[in-house]
Amino acid sequence: TWARISQLLVDGLFFGILIALGAVGLNLIFGTTGLTNFSHGELLTLGAFTAIVLNELGLNLIIAAPIAVVISAILWGWGQNKILWKPLRRRKTGLIASMVVTIGLAITIRYTLLLFFGGSPRSYQQFAGQSGLEFGPVSITPKSIVFAVLAAIAIAATVIWLQRSRIGKATRAVSDNPALASATGIDVERVISVVWILGAGLAAFAGIYLGSTQDVTWNMGQRLLLVMFAAVTLGGLGTIYGAIVGALLV
DSSP states (O other): OOHHHHHHHHHHHHHHHHHHHHHHHHHHHHHOOOOTTTTTTHHHHHHHHHHHHHTTTTTOOOHHHHHHHHHIIIIHHHHHHIIHHHHHHHHHHHOOOEEEHHHHHHHHHHHHHHHOOOOBBBOOOOSSTTTOOOEEEEOOHHHHHHHHHHHHHHHHHHHHHHHHHHHHHHHHHHHHHHHHHHHTTTOOHHHHHHHHHHHHHHHHHHHHHHHHHHHHTTTTTHHHHHHHHHHHHHTTOOOHHHHHHHHHHO
C-alpha cells in the first residue's frame, strides 16, 4: 500500500506540472482578454502534432521539440490572435459570442487533425518504451524527470517574467484594468499578442510532454481541457499562481 501511494503521489506531481503548463497559458489569456478559451486544449494537440511531423521528417525529438514550441507560439499563438481574435475585439464582439467561437474553433481543429492524420495513436521515434529508474518504491522514467524539470523551469521563468520584466508588469496592469492601462500609455494589443505567444508556447510544450508519456492522438487536448479548467477555477481565474497551485492540487 505504501509503495502504491508513493508511486501515485509522484505520478500526480508530474502530471500536475504538466497541467500547470497548459493552465498558466489559459489563465494568462483569460486575465488579459476575458476570453474563456475552449480551444486551448487544441493548442496542446497542435504542439504535439507539430513536433511529431518534424520528428517523422528526421529531426530528433530533442531538436524537434523546441522548434515545435517556437512554431506553435508564432503560428498558433500570434497568428491565431492576429487573424481571428484581434478583428473580433475591434468589432466589439461580446465574451459569450467569443466563447462560442472558441468551441467552434476547437471542433474545427480537432476534426481537421483527424482528417489529415487519422485516428490511430502515434508516438515519437525517440525515448519510447523507456525503463523506469527505481527510487525506493517509486519508478520514474528518465524522460519524465527531464520533461518535469524543464516544465518547472518554464513555469518559474514565466512567473519571473511577469514579476520582473517591463512587458510582464504591463501584462499584470492590463489584467487588472485594460482601460486604465491603455490610458497610462500601455499598448494593450501588443501585450495581448505577447500573452497569446506565451500561452501557445507553454501549451505546445505541455502537448509534447503529454505526447512523450502517452500517445499523440487527435483528441488529446480535449481530454485534458476540463482538467485545466478545473485547475484554473480551483486556483482562481486570471491568476497565474492560482493556476499553478490549482493544477498541483488537482
